Amino acid sequence: MMQTRSATREARWSAALHAHQRRVTRQRLAVLAAVEQSPHATADDTAGAVRAELPQITVQSVYVILADLTAIGLLRRIETPHSPARYETRVDDNHHHAVCTGCGRIEDVDCAVGHAPCLTPEWSPGASRMTIQIAEVLYQGLCDDCRPAAPHHHQSHHQE
Numbered sequence: 001m002m003q004t005r006s007a008t009r010e011a012r013w014s015a016a017l018h019a020h021q022r023r024v025t026r027q028r029l030a031v032l033a034a035v036e037q038s039p040h041a042t043a044d045d046t047a048g049a050v051r052a053e054l055p056q057i058t059v060q061s062v063y064v065i066l067a068d069l070t071a072i073g074l075l076r077r078i079e080t081p082h083s084p085a086r087y088e089t090r091v092d093d094n095h096h097h098a099v100c101t102g103c104g105r106i107e108d109v110d111c112a113v114g115h116a117p118c119l120t121p122e123w124s125p126g127a128s129r130m131t132i133q134i135a136e137v138l139y140q141g142l143c144d145d146c147r148p149a150a151p152h153h154h155q156s157h158h159q160e
């Protein structure tokens with residue numbers, strides 16, 4: 001047995017699976033490890049990483065495991081525009097995401113409040129109010145790599 005970081009991680013994930021009445025399987029552990037190592041990965045990215053380690057697992061099985069781990073809250077599923085859903089192991093802190101509309105890069109943005117919902121709606125007159133549980137916040141912009149460089153006057157973007 002290796003006394004490594006990955007052994008510690010396996011123990012942690014095993015405990016989490018037990019806590020949710022899930023059997024600890026190599027497949028589930030491999031999916032959790034893959035998502036932890038590459039946050040915001042798509043299901044296909046994750047399937048590729050898992051299959052590199054467990055070639056016998058099908059892509060479909062990885063999809064099923066991702067959906068199940070999301071349903072029990074061990075993974076968080078993120079929807080961003082023009083992209084398949086992405087997954088991450090950073091759950092429970094209600095953090096948000098910033099997506100670059102140029103290259104699709106995704107960065108975590110801490111939630112100012114730290115718990116959902118961090119925004120409360122101003123209801124329109126006549127609206128039937130709801131008890132709000134989640135406010136989905138998605139920042140969109142351009143990353144430094146995609147923003148036209150300041151000294152080169154490429155196109156029309158002026159900054160004041």
Ligand SMILES: [Zn+2]
Pocket residue numbers: 100101102103104105142143144145146
């Ligand atoms: Zn970019």
Ligand SMILES: [Zn+2]
Pocket residue numbers: 039040088090095096097107108
């Ligand atoms: Zn994230």
